[in-house]
Amino acid sequence: MKSAICKPFISCSMMHTCRECRQSFEISAADLKFYDHISPVFQEKKYLVPPPTLCPDCRQQRRIVWRNERKLYKRSCDLCQKNMLSMFSDTVPFPVYCVHCWWSDRWNPLEYAQDFDFSKPFFEQFAALSKKVPHLGLSVLQESMENSEYCNHAGYLKDCYLIVNSDDRMNRKNASMEKG
Numbered sequence: 001m002k003s004a005i006c007k008p009f010i011s012c013s014m015m016h017t018c019r020e021c022r023q024s025f026e027i028s029a030a031d032l033k034f035y036d037h038i039s040p041v042f043q044e045k046k047y048l049v050p051p052p053t054l055c056p057d058c059r060q061q062r063r064i065v066w067r068n069e070r071k072l073y074k075r076s077c078d079l080c081q082k083n084m085l086s087m088f089s090d091t092v093p094f095p096v097y098c099v100h101c102w103w104s105d106r107w108n109p110l111e112y113a114q115d116f117d118f119s120k121p122f123f124e125q126f127a128a129l130s131k132k133v134p135h136l137g138l139s140v141l142q143e144s145m146e147n148s149e150y151c152n153h154a155g156y157l158k159d160c161y162l163i164v165n166s167d168d169r170m171n172r173k174n175a176s177m178e179k180g
């Protein structure tokens, strides 16, 4: 169901000033059509998703700011207590498990399930939950790695060092976003 208000709204592009970096950026007619398309309808009332106030680069920064890929810490696994490398330091509020423990049946993620409280904001509850749930220490395909401990978000590496976001590599160091 399309409201009468949003029809002219989606017909043309507009220029905006990013509220973070003050650069000018375009919100195209296709963007507006997309926001209209994903706007939810509850009880026949459409709740329009507003156009962004940040430019695409600032939006991307905000999406990935929480994600640490390249800084690795020595710490212990909170389940087996063995030493490991991790993208999380030992000061984070949540438990961190090594790759072996994380994928094992020695813990049950469903134990952290909780009911949603409709009287409180979603993100407040999400933040509280994420401080309780165990996190994967290092995102690697452990069985496919050979002599490549200091790598993250990676798989199928041999004799590699400080490789991030990459796979199928040999004898490489300090590279990222590579494949093949």
Ligand SMILES: [Zn+2]
Residues within 6 Å of the ligand: 018, 019, 020, 021, 022, 023, 054, 055, 056, 057, 058, 059
């Ligand atoms: Zn910006």
Ligand SMILES: [Zn+2]
Residues within 6 Å of the ligand: 077, 078, 079, 080, 081, 082, 097, 098, 099, 100, 101, 102
């Ligand atoms: Zn462990």
